[in-house]
Amino acid sequence: MRVHLGSDHAGLELKDHLLTWLVDEGHEVVDHGPFVYDALDDYPVFCLRAAEAVAAEWAEGGDGLGVVIGGSGNGEQIAANKVAGVRAALVWSEETARLAREHNDANVISVGGRMHPVENMTRFVGTFLATGFTGEERHVRRIGMLADYETHGDLPPLPESALRGPDAADA
Template identity: 40%
Template sequence: MKIAIGNDHAGTEYKKAVIKHLEAKGYQITNYGTDSMESVDYPEFVHPVADDVENKNVDFGIIICGSGNGANMTANKHQGVRSALCWSKEITALARLHNDANVLSIPARYTSIQQAIQMVDTFLETAFEGGRHQNRVDKIPVSK
């Protein structure tokens, strides 16, 4: 499975831990994030992840910033991207089960690295339920 990951300065340590965890499981990772703790602008690191998801170059995206909000808003500007801001395993599971989320947005300042890794595992291991949820996802407009 191919995963694109992007982060700003608040998510650098999280990204490193997530990549190490995923590579140990055999996932193929494309790293668009900064490796610095110096302040950067998150859109520069989120747009490439969302582009990869939008163009189906990867199966999923993971984005990490301080609150998760800015990264999430940026990713959701892309066609076909359904980015979900998650802060627990339960919210993460519902984002996949009910919303067919294809990008996970993690708020580094409000979760621990251990929680982030648990959310990533939940995100990648949970399948979309379809059914009545598919009808709802189909009603999310996509610009053409």
């Protein structure tokens, strides 16, 4: 599988570790930088490129995935989610990595290089890459709502219960 990596200075050490580990695991890795430590670099420069590459692959029917890395992972997730076609999830455990794929069909994850030991982060990434989307109707429906909003700005319709208001008695 092709895996796109992007980080900032706070995620550089973890990115470099993951690059080697992913190659050893048989993945094709595309490193979108940074390539040297610069305490003043900006995560959008690298994370947007990684996310754009994932989105382009998916638009062509591919299945490449992405990992963006920073100190906390928060800004990197926000950056990745600005790219149309990307569903980036902030991951902090094996369970959140698994659910990101199973329920959200996430194609990018964001991890905080300062939040956990390298061994844990490696397991989180491994879980993400090894897990597939369940394809359950409820998850497909929810992802469809997000895609419609992303593409057309259409809000999903309110459920009947929301139209009745909080004081309406259930009959």
